Amino acid sequence: MLALKDILSILNAIAPFEIAEDWDNCGLQVGNVNWGVKKIMIGLDVSMPLMTAAKDWNADLVITHHPLMIMPEKKIDFAQLPGQIIEMAAKHQINIVSVHTNLDKAHDGLNDYFASKIGMVDAQPFLTEKPLCSTAVPMAGTGMGITGMGRIGLLEEQISLGEFARKIKKHLNLKHLRLTGDKDLLIRTAVVCTGSGASLLDAFFASDAQVFITGDMKYHDARRVEEHFRGLIDVGHFASEHMAIDLLSEKLNAAFQSTGIEIQILKFKKETDPFTIV
Numbered sequence: 001m002l003a004l005k006d007i008l009s010i011l012n013a014i015a016p017f018e019i020a021e022d023w024d025n026c027g028l029q030v031g032n033v034n035w036g037v038k039k040i041m042i043g044l045d046v047s048m049p050l051m052t053a054a055k056d057w058n059a060d061l062v063i064t065h066h067p068l069m070i071m072p073e074k075k076i077d078f079a080q081l082p083g084q085i086i087e088m089a090a091k092h093q094i095n096i097v098s099v100h101t102n103l104d105k106a107h108d109g110l111n112d113y114f115a116s117k118i119g120m121v122d123a124q125p126f127l128t129e130k131p132l133c134s135t136a137v138p139m140a141g142t143g144m145g146i147t148g149m150g151r152i153g154l155l156e157e158q159i160s161l162g163e164f165a166r167k168i169k170k171h172l173n174l175k176h177l178r179l180t181g182d183k184d185l186l187i188r189t190a191v192v193c194t195g196s197g198a199s200l201l202d203a204f205f206a207s208d209a210q211v212f213i214t215g216d217m218k219y220h221d222a223r224r225v226e227e228h229f230r231g232l233i234d235v236g237h238f239a240s241e242h243m244a245i246d247l248l249s250e251k252l253n254a255a256f257q258s259t260g261i262e263i264q265i266l267k268f269k270k271e272t273d274p275f276t277i278v
Contacts, residue, residue, distance in 0.1 A: 002261055004095050005033040007040075007061060014251045015099050015106035019129070019147045024101045029068040030086055031095030037061045040252065042245050043268035044238070046096060050268050051085055055092050057266060062089075063252075065110075065244040067098035103244060104149065105129075110194050111151045113247045114240060118168050118192070118213065123153030126191055127203055150193035150200050152209055161185040161211060161231040168213065172239055176277055180222040181231035187211045194240040205230070215240045238273035245269070 008028065011017075020026040029046070041059040043050045046068040054062050068082050077083040089096055103109045105125075115123040125148025155164065162183030169177055187210035193200050197214030198221050204212045205224075211231035215238075225232040245267050256263050 001036040001038060002259070002263065003033065004028075004031060004035050004037055004061065004097075007037055008033065008097065010252065010255045011063075011097065011099055014248075014255070015103040015109055016147075017102050019105050020100060020102040023070070025067045025070045026098050026100050026102050029096040029098055030089040031061075031097070032093075035060065035093060035095060037095070037263065039264045039266070041266045041268055042248050042252075044242050044245060044271050046082070046085055046098075047271070048081070048084060048088075049270060051088050051094070053268055053270070054094055055088065059094060059266070061095045061097065063097050063099065063248060065098070065100055065103065065241055065248075067100055068096055099244075099248065101149075103248070104194055105147045107147060110241065110244050110247060111149075111192060113243060114194050115151045115153060115192050117243065118171050119156050120151070120153040120190055120192065121156060123151040123192070126150035126152045126193070126200065126207075150191055150197065150203075152189065152191045152207060155188055155190055158186055158188045161187055161233075164211065164231075165233050168233060168235065172235060174235060174239055177236070177239075178217070178222075178234040179232070180217075180225045180234075181211070182229075185210060185229075185231050187231060194244075195237055201225075213240075236273060236275065238271075238275075242271065 017027050037060040039059045040061045041054040043064045045066045046064050076086055078087040104111055125146050127150055128146050128148040161181050165179045189209040191204050191209045191212045193214040196216035205228050213233045215234055215236045217234045222232060249265050249267050252265060
């Protein structure tokens with residue numbers, strides 16, 4: 001049986017924890033690195049429905065993209081979140097681990113996965129960082145590469161902004177998205193950023209990309225895009241990151257096969273976007 005510390009080493013090879021943003025809280029959220037792990041449930045958010053499903057399935061480990069806690073808690077109240085989750089995790093010995101901005105930025109990580117899903121080719125880190133000089137040891141087939149926030153790359157062919165938006169809706173199985181810019185604008189180079197990408201706007205305007213695909217954009221962000229005669233496609237935070245469940249499942253299954261140790265993985269797919277269009 002692998003212990004949690006072994007799983008953390010595998011996750012570190014997939015998405016080195018040291019490349020996470022300084023404000024982020026990746027890695028172990030709750031648990032004991034010496035506890036054994038036979039069953040893993042993967043989700044996007046650490047929620048009570050997910051934890052209940054993990055308990056009922058007798059999971060030893062919950063891995064989510066979003067952390068249970070980002071800011072330090074001043075108290076742990078078992079009558080409310082996140083205390084309820086911490087109490088459940090402790091009672092049932094369920095470890096909780098987050099792989100957040102480290103997975104976003106990692107080579108062959110979430111931004112690369114997202115870029116491939118919407119038809120980008122030769123995607124490269126948009127805001128590049130120094131190569132890793134760390135303790136992280138890559139697994140066979142993962143590669144380390146240059147890390148960075150977001151990706152920039154070409155589309156398979158030149159296309160209008162409106163048609164590209166329709167293709168994204170189909171590729172991501174979306175009922176709706178938000179579009180800014182001239183629908184007839186011809187685009188070939190795109191920038192993507194999973195989650196909330198507003199912090200990359202200035203870099204997008206300084207690039208030669210014609211369209212930015214991300215989530216959580218505000219009104220004045222959209223106005224700035226209009227002023228620069230560019231395109232913006234906001235697919236929403238949930239739609240840009242829910243696929244992290246599939247990505248982590250693929251990566252972990254491949255890693256476990258090489259160990260010869262059988263560990264069950266269950267993807268929690270009952271999560272829905274908290275926003276509903278009415």
